[in-house]
Amino acid sequence: MARIELEQVNLTFHVRQERGVRLKDFILKRLFMPSRNPGMKVHALRDINLRLERGDRLGIIGHNGAGKSTILKLLAGIYQPSSGRRLVEGRISSLFDIALGFEGEANGWENISxxxxxxxETPTSVRAKKQAIAEFSELGEFLNMPVRFYSAGMMVRLAFSIATAIEPEILLVDEVLSVGDLAFQNKARERMREMMAKAHLMVVVSHDLDAMPQMCNRAVWMDHGQVRAMGPCAEVVAAYRASVEGHALAA
Amino acid sequence: MHAYLGAIWKCRFFWLSLVKMDLRSRYRGSLLGLCWSLLHPIAMTTILCVVFRFAFHQALDTYAPLVFTGLTFWGFISASVIQGCNCFFQGESYIRQFPAPMAIYPLRNVLGAAFHFGIGMMLAIVIGFVYGPDVREIYGNPSATRFHQLLSLPSLLPTCLLLLMLGWSLSILFGLLSVRFRDTRHLTEIALQGMFYLTPVMYTIDTFKNQQRLTRLLHCNPLVPFLDLIREPILFGRVPSLATYALSAAVVSVSVLLAMAALRIEERRLIFHL
Known part of the structure; x- marks a missing residue:
């Protein structure tokens, strides 16, 4: 059931120096003069081919800005490919940017819903899970308080508890293992391990090269939006390491 | 199209609960409760009635229901448009995390506005009933009573549906526009202000029947048929003509088609512009 296929996927987007254009400028400038706010084209992903079947555990490595998180968002369906084909079958749970997406005015319970x-989820299934989510978050009384009074750590706790309460077929993770204080981190790591074991398919972005071969059977090394190497996890990690250390020696 | 509507329906619990929360947090801590929705149109109606009574010697019993229906309608349209400008920014954090259809974010505002509109309509019906015109004259039936007037009220149901579609599509259009162009909201507020005076909210087109050019201009306003749809049954106990319905439906269709086209282009790119 769980399956991921990317075929010749490209992703480009245009960014501008200033956030957004003004309608006034757009009309005036178009007619009379060239824009003072030029757009830049970013080729974030180039010709990505990827095929994952049930049971696969894929790790994505590479330096910052190589397109690791972009791939994850593309798989989640948040970014659409500019060209190429994306096929994802299975219920997705994504663990990235999880501290976003709260209604500040609503309390913890409402935000869980x-x-x-x-x-x-549906109201019935949420009702069944609410208690477990609340317990895992250990927020207790704070759940009756509007979320806008939460500290960053409490927010992440709640977000993590909600996001990991479902049983996903496809799990997409972006380096979220550092959640909350030390005690919660251990608990979160335990929960992650459980989820990873249960998920039919997993893609994880991480800089933790030591942990990677234990979590994953395959790995992709991204470089400037392109796949530099793909294969068994240990081999790709070793190649990446050699390259990074080579750079360090050369410098 | 079908799949898109299906996706919207699939996350109905999400947007419905957000609408519910918006309404609750608006009413929370106010003794007035539901009356809060009505405060603005009632206050405006009172002010306008006083002004028009002294300035133009308007008779209150016909003027009050006219203005109140007009303001309730205008409240819905301006809320759809102005809040629509913010809807995608408001939903940004969800958009960045979950691949839900974009049309649900404007829907959140429009349903909230529709709730206020619904409450306003109920009061309008009461006012229309109390201050209603002489029904015996309208129906040409000497034995007609006030209650005959109520028989025309079911004609408001298709009207509400049309308005909901109009509000939703306008919200989508202005939402997408303000993501692309940051000054949309500002310009829209000015334009709405002008539009308010060009729409027969606090007058009727008949007020200017001596000025042909103005009347012709007012008839070009696409919002006019909607006001007729609301006022005919409430103020006069008449079912609006089919032509009025057809005209409104045409306006809604144009707006919906534009919104669909805009969504089709922008849906996938929206996130890069937020």
């Missing part, structure tokens, strides 16, 4: 609904 909102986010669960967005993950495809």
């Amino acid at each position: 909102f986010r669960s609904y967005l993950q495809g």
Whole structure:
């Protein structure tokens, strides 16, 4: 059931120096003079081919800005490919940017519902899970308080508890293992391990090269939006390491 | 198209609960409760009635229901448009995390506005009933009573549906526009202000029947047929003509088609412009 296929996927987007254009400028400048706010084209992903079947555990490595997170967002369906084909079958759970997406005015309980609904739950299924989510988050009384009073750590705790309460077929993770204080981190790591074991398919972005071969059977090394190497995890990690250390020696 | 509507329906619990929360947080801590929705149109109606009574010697019993229906309608349109300008920014954090259809974010605002509109309509019906015109004259039936007037009210149901579609599509259009162009909201507020005076909200087109050019201009306003749809049954106990419905439906269709086309282009790119 769980399956991911990317075929010749490209992703380009245009960014501008200033956030957004003004309608006034757009009309005036178009007619009379060249723009003072030129756009830049970013080729974020180039010709990506990827095929993952049930049971695959893929790790994505590479330096910052290589397109690791972009791939993850593309797989999640948040970015659409500019060209090429994306096929994802299976229920997705994504763990990235999880501290975003809270309604500040609503309390913790309500936010549990909102986010669960967005993950495809129904009022009945949420009611069944709410208690477990609350317990895992250990927020107790704070759940009755509007989320806008939460600290960053509490927010992440709640987000993590909600996001990991479903049983996904496809799990997409972006270096979220550092959540909350030390005690919660251990708990979160335990929960992640459980989820990874249960998920039919997993893609994880991480800089933790030591942990990677234990978590994953395959790996992709991204470089400037392109796949530099793909294959068994240990081999790709070793190649990446050699390259990084080579650079360090040369410098 | 079908799949898109299906996706919207699939996350109905999400947007419905957000609408519910918006309404609750608006009413929370206010003794007035539901009356809060009505405060603005009632206050405006009172002010306008006083002004028009002294300035133009308007008779209150016909003027009050006219203005109140007009303001309730205008409240819905301006809320759809102005809040629509913000909708994608408001939903940004969700958009960055979940691949839900974009049309649900404007829907959140429009349903909230529709709720206020619905409450306003109920009061309008009451006012229309109390201050209603002489029904015996309208129906040409000496035994007609006030209650005959109520028989025309079911004609408001298709009207509400049309308005909902109009509000939703306008919200989508202005939402997408403001993501692309940051000054949209500012310009829209000015344009709406002008539009308010060009729409028969606090007058009727008949007020200017001696000025042909102005009347012709007012008839070009695409919002006019909607006001007729609302006022005919509430103020006069008449079912609006089919032509009025057809005209409104045509306006809604144009707006919906534009919104669909804009969504088709922007849906995938929206996130890069947020």
